[in-house]
Amino acid sequence: MMHQSAVGSVTNRLTRRPSGPSVLLTDPTGLFAELARLDLPPGDYVLCGSAALYVRGMRARINDLDVLARGAAWQKALALGVPKPALSGHGLRVVHPSAAIEFVDRWTPGWPTDDLIDNADVIDGVPFMRLGDVLAWKEAARRPKDLPDIAAVEHLRSLWSRRSRRCPSNARYAPEPGTYSPHACVSAGWRACGGRAMKPPTR
Template identity: 40%
Template structure:
């Protein structure tokens, strides 16, 4: 877990002291947490209630590019905190409440990662789907 918790972007996220029961790391973070990729690129976080309110103390939200949610870009964009994650597919509560806990931090389930990466279909997403397949994830 030293690699996960020692990563500069994770240290930045943890420095915000968000209530851990109210956020989950999404995007490539769950793959990084498992040691399947060496660079998460950035840390995407879905936050609700108290965690979203605490995050908003550090900046002003703006519209997110992919869905009707708001985001905060912190630490030069290394950490993005969103008040939802593709809400047309999942509720924020579901994503957080059913998240996997790794190193004391919640990470959205791999099924969410796969569905998101299929939806976005960028080169990086296709590469990550291949990594997931190589690790036995049914995609």
């Protein structure tokens, strides 16, 4: 069952390239408020990892934010601290000095930075990693902590697919690419809402 408090507000004010992040998301830890305060340039960053599941109601809570950044957004991140090698061994990371937010200039190997940012789903003014990409990334990693997330995404995909087969005429409600609409997701199916993933990374 989708976590209602996390998704209750995501139907409001969806834009492809907002002028700045708005905070309509459920934000008990204040992470999204801090992200909004940083005023990162739209189109130069994307939230990856568990945040992409939380905003879709597939996680009850999150403890941190993983932000993939480039260009002007990465320059803002560099102002927060000294960059160090990323834990993945791929690229650099900057840790926010007072909030549980980590910025990286590369995601894990095999995932192009530009593709992840350019194809983000914008939800409540914040760009999130596409759900299909989250699934492909977690399936490639398959760490023990990834398994519940994989099962949750697969379950949601099956629900969307069944609804899409029953209501093919509703495909006209598909959202604009890069935006998110819960109604269109359920009506038009998995592919209408970021379900189409890039190929899993090659090793």
